[in-house]
Amino acid sequence: MVDDFASGALVAAVRRALADDGVAVEATPRTALVPLTVKRTLLAGVALLPLLRAGAAVLRERSDPMLAALCAASGPADLFDRWGRLERFTHSRHRVVVSEIGSDRLVAEHAGPPGEPPWPAEDAVILGLLTGLMGAAGARGLTVTAGAEVVYADGTFRSPGTDTARWCFTWSSLEPRAAEPAAGTGLAARARQMLASDLARHWALSQLAGDLAVSSRSLQRALHGVGGFTWLLATVRAEAAAELLRAGVHPLSVIGFTCGYADQPHFTREFRRRTAMTPGQYRSAFAPERPEKPEKPERHP
Incomplete structure (x- = not known):
């Protein structure tokens, strides 16, 4: 679909994270927007476990303004609200739909247009990124499942099964994000x-x-x-x-x-x-x- 684009910065960050993990992938154009076909060419053939890790590793580049804005979330609810606003702002063809959120649990699904679900590889990258962002948002003791499979626990990613689009995040505690002190004189x-x-x-x-x-x-x-x-x-x-x-x-x-x-x-x-x-x-x-x-x-x- 020629009218579909991905963030060039995010795609480039995923490529660098995969390379750091020993996965050889082709270079992507150094542009603000990358066509969907180019992004999917990058992801094609890569195992899901490295893609999960690569999604989380993108946070090493949190100086990027988009990532910085997401990392500033005050908790899981705020994080997914920001993610939803980003999706709406960019008219994303794929959406993370939250169906349940509580004090220690969040359930969501990665969905696409009717008949056009995200690729499992796309599920894995976004799930890895959101898992990393949950940690940045203060979730401690985090466990993540995709379908019936645990894909993240005790700080380690695990290989997902075939159901990659239905996610459940649970955490044992939340560490509130302290507001940055303002140093101005007035x-x-x-x-x-x-x-x-x-x-x-x-x-x-x-x-x-x-x-x-x-x-x-x-x-x-x-x-x-x-x-x-x-x-x-x-x-x-x-x-x-x-x-x-x-x-x-x-x-x-x-x-x-x-x-x-x-x-x-x-x-x-x-x-x-x-x-x-x-x-x-x-x-x-x-x-x-x-x-x-x-x-x-x-x-x-």
Whole structure:
């Protein structure tokens, strides 16, 4: 299907992880988006166990803004909410559908369009990645099953069976992710730094005030001079998006997700309100040597 694309950064990271595991695979194009056919050529013929390990090993490259946004999740529920937003933002043809979530258990299925389920190899890569992300989100004593087979326990991956798309994650405890301390000298400066540290979060004034250990009323007063909480959050998001757009490396969908926008129209509308340009126009103006291809649907994060 020529209109299906995968994140070039994620595909390249999987290829490097497989090579580190001793699995010889062909190089992939150094582009922001990789056609589905190229991704599947990379995965074809690779055993599922190395693909599970490669998915988790991608987290070694968490400096990538998309991975950094996912790694900042405060727990399993937040992680899968972020993953779902990323899928929606990129119009992914495959979706992780959560059917049950509790204090120590999460059940999900990796699904595709009717009659077009993901390949087992694709299941394995995404399951490996989500397993690694669960650890980053604070899940301790993690056990993962695919179908009836345990594929991860005691920190080790195991070969899956034939049912690779139905997953169950269980954990013995959660280690809360501590908020990064803001080092700014004034409350408004500290608030800006705190927001910028995790733009993919569903921020609210009360949450920001709690992280800064001040009352919501005190924070409102401090932010009055910079336009208030909503204006400051929108400004910090636009600044971060502009920096990533100038780099000219990442797809617009990844930038929009990373910076906390709800979807592509929201990204376009809010960014244009502050720069008088759409994200695509801004990228063309500041990074003309790396043309974006936003017209084709961006799929499969």
